[in-house]
Amino acid sequence: MANEVCFKNMHLDRPWTLETYQSSGGYSVLKKILREKTPAAEIIDELKTSVLRGRGGAGFPTGLKWSFMRRDEPGQKYIVCNSDEGEPGTCKDRDVLRYNPHALVEGMAIAGYTIGASIGYNYIRGEFWEPYERMEAAIEEAKAAGLLGKDILGSGFDFDLYNHLGAGAYICGEETALLESLEGKKGQPRFKPPFPAGFGLYGKPTTINNTESLASVPEILSQGGKWFVDIGKPSAGGSKLFSVSGHVNKPGNYEIPLGTPFRELLELAGGVRNGRKLKACIVGGSSVPVLPGELIMDVDMDYDALMEAGTLLGSGGVIIMDDTTCMVKVLENLSHFYMSESCGQCTPCREGTGWLARIIHRVEKGQGEMADLDRLEDIAEKVGGNFYKRQGGRTICALGDAASMPVLSFLKHFRKEFEYHIEHKRCMVRS
Amino acid sequence: MSDSTTITIEIDGKSIQVKPGTMLMDIADDNDIFIPRFCYHKKLSVAANCRMCLVEVEKAPKPLPACATPVADGMKVFTKSPLAIAAQKATMEFLLINHPLDCPICDQGGECELQDVAMGYGGDVSQYDEGKRVVNDKDIGPLIETEMTRCIHCTRCVRFGIEIAGLQELGATGRGENMRIGTYIESALESEMSGNVIDLCPVGALTAKPSRYTARAWELTHHDSIAPHDCVGSNIHVHTFRGLANRVVPKNNESINECWLSDRDRFSYQGLLSNHRLRDPMIKVDGEWQETDWNTALEKVRDTIADTKENSGSDQMGFLVSPSATLEEMLLLKKLANGLDVSNIDHRLRQVDFSHQNQQPKFMSLGLPIEALDTIDAMLLVGSNPGKEQPIIAHRLRKAAKNGAEISLINHRDYSLSMPLHCQLTESYTGLVSLLAEVAQSLPGFNATSLPQEAKALFDKAEPGEDSRRIADSLNNKKISAVVIGNQAINSPCYSLIEVFARALAEQTDSTFGYLTEGANSTGACFAGIAPNRKLGGEIEDRSANTTTMLSEPRNLYILHNVEPEYDFADPVVAVETMIKSDCVVCLTPFISDDMKIYADILLPIAPFVETSGSYINIQGKIQSFKGNTPVENTQARPAWKIMRVLGNLLHIDGFEQLSSADVLQEFESELSAIKADNQANITEVCVLDSVDSKLLRSSQVNMYRVDNITRRATALQKTPAGQEDAVHINSNTAAKYNLNNASRVRVKQNSTAVGMPLKIDNSVADNSVWIAAATNVTKKLGPMFGVIELEVD
């Protein structure tokens, strides 16, 4: 079963319009909640039943996150949507914004109602111009229909929603850096505690969720938490969007139930390009450990199974690499990314990501030495801990961990290729 | 102290009772457990970015930063476990890979936190083999040198700007390895406290420009002292190199300057090294200056004094004394004056309204401890720009304002104080009194019956606006409130009226009344009786003489102590003319100048601050003594108190047997310990307001880097934007009214004087007011700080 939640309307004509959205029951949940004044606790319980886990990468249970907000305490509160989607390999939120913007508007309004926030911000990745326009249009439509603004449908509930376009920094996807950026400051993660639920945007209680998480909420509440959890796994409900990219015949976003075997997803995406052999796969966006083809084929796509297999579900960005891929080159590319995107505030990440990238660059160019490989592992561990030893990183945010996981996993599974580069001063795959 | 509000944690096996929520770092510090750190600073917010303080916490999946980890009950912390040490060493390795390791040519070498911590946590051989980062230096002004390749990105300097100075001038731009600390657009720092970033910078990225490359840290000798330029009395360490002052850094004193120092106090020492130092006693013989020895010079002074007393009478002698002279010097001068029957002695050199001088309190003080400003709820400051006059006071008020205190100002100009203000009202110097009358009017139930006639008339006329009401409400409703009058109020021609209203407002709103005075020792001057109407000990007697009367009828003999008439008086032109008309002017001075050569007749070289011992009484009434260091080489300069002692003996006056400056104070020990700085006074005598309606009025503030003879010679301070300030400021209304909209220079006329100056249209200035700094090289040729003025296109 596919396309039941965020991509539910994908087959309809112009699914981004209010008309289409409403034709399939859109905004009925919001209206019902406002009409019946559904207690917030009831909504949170339903979400808990659904076992919706955050789709931004960390997989934190959304119902639990919402319950941290003291909705009845006086003072401004905010709901913020993280549409910064910068994780390499991931482009699912882009399509939620393009094809189902009203689900996000409705989801954010429901979130606002539940946590007591009368203002919402949707922080959109700087390069997402088309999605931004779709979102702007959706907000205008919703406003005109009285579904946003003051005293929505006479319920007494006020909710204003604004889009904010980022300026191209990956780090602004980290939730507290996102808040800093929204406040007009340099996008740098904050040290936690305090957490956003206590001290968030402009110092006020704030909930931050991923686009897909929020856009899933209306359908969950419409069909019930039980329905949602039954689609997926008891430990992670629902279907989820996976962005399949790389060496496949039909790259794209696929909504499939959590727990679907990897093999089926690969088939949906048309299989490996040119019928070649699957060499490796990064299943959860560039920050999670890589797995060799033979280790991933039979794994189910859910949090627990992937963890057991030695990787993470992350943001669901599935990067497929066939046997023509040079793993050294891939790691060089990834490490360059983390070097450029480190915000620069904490020492290990600022200094370590550049060091890693430079060594890998040398190795790729055939200018490395064997000791470089141990050194890479040593540096990676000093920046971001060691996933395999279950040791956390030493930095303010998880970018440090994200930068070190590829290094450790590439060396764990493909060390021979690196050694070949050093020994023969050329690539094993492409020579 | 084990009770329900404390919890127990364990650090390195030691069980400690702590308040929940405290950060691990603070607890470790209190218990002498050392955790390395760079970004942490006790006065700044927690940034947790350097990662040097990582420690192991039981059950935590990763090492945690001690500076940002609040304690929880039962927490077990290991600061020196293998995991903790490995994490700390890893951070050290990262900090060093791109650091230039140029310690041998780095000014910070020997007192560098990175160097120190690297000794403990750094490796001896680096496994880093790549090219190192190089960062272009920024020119951030004459006080601070940058060497940004050394920067370790701790952001202490950035947080200082935002949190302490209230003015963000430094910030971080760029990501990752390209993160840079700088001003973004190249500009000199303008905060009056900017030099503190030198102390805050743990490495040699920000160092003191004036002392750069002059000495290594370990070659310097440290002397404790007290800063001599404002009434705060910041505690300092003077670092000397081969006997010469090489730099000044703050000495921590939580109740005064904490760990901060104003730029003026930090860099003024350069004045001591000026080549205008007076090396030998000098006398003018037939219009020619001659160097001489001390005996000859002092005998000459004695003879002149004795001669004047005998032939012209004591009233023909005048003593004019710097308000920053030491207490000991002041006491001996007063004794000399008493011994000679001279009542003409004064330190209130820039004051012009003395109407209420006989009703003023015995001691002038802030009325509350400096520290108490932090927790004040409301304050009305009148005629004051503390940021430029007493920077530490401004810092304390900024702290209060950040915690919600309502700080209001009534001034001649809208001063930017880098803090949220409740209200700032501006008016010309006469209008300022009317503003005070309006605030009084707005106060419900204000009792005007006790006001002197002149004040009552203003009160009756007042038509309060919304802002006066807000100020009145703020004083009335807030719990701890104060009304304080500052330097510009004291120097105003309406001083007495300002004080009457300020006192009435304070009294009727249950607020404290206080002063912020000029120089480092105005309170000491009250005590020593450095005013014609004050006795030794401070007691007031009814006298009408004062600085103005002393100058308006030129005396035969003036003794100037640490004073330069061309800069230090309300009306420099009158002061200099008077000196020239006098038969003899004796200057006790560390410096010689061309002006001085014209009006003076005998010059006695005295040892200035740093080189002499002494004491100041600061604005909260605290006596702070300091030791002296040897005077600079090649000078005959002597501590002034010694010169006065010799003079006393030469003149056969009793009471000059002191062997040390401490002996001078000894005599007054009991009186000094009884100083009660309560500002009690009942003022009924006030000035009569001149009719200046519709005239253009000058108001002014002494340029912050020209307040005394030392700062005026501090070269780096002179090069700062503030030091260069020399323009006529008027607002656009005034400019329009006088057709000056397009003028870039104006001719300024005051009394019989006229100078040409650049014109700045500046809407911070009140209507019909002209704001011109005092004590500059241009304005020394201009009339009084406050008064009628004319402008025309130059």
Ligand SMILES: Cc1cc2nc3c(=O)[nH]c(=O)nc-3n(C[C@H](O)[C@H](O)[C@H](O)COP(=O)(O)O)c2cc1C
């Ligand atoms: C370096 C970094 C980048 C991140 N980028 C994104 C992003 O682009 N989009 C996103 O939703 N979450 C991103 N996250 C995760 C967010 O911090 C946060 O966990 C998430 O927005 C929470 O939403 P959820 O609970 O709905 O998943 C990023 C985290 C890190 C450390």
Ligand code: SF4
């Ligand atoms: S880990 Fe990197 S990106 Fe995250 S806060 Fe630290 S320096 Fe910035």
Ligand code: FES
């Ligand atoms: S001192 Fe704790 S992270 Fe810098």
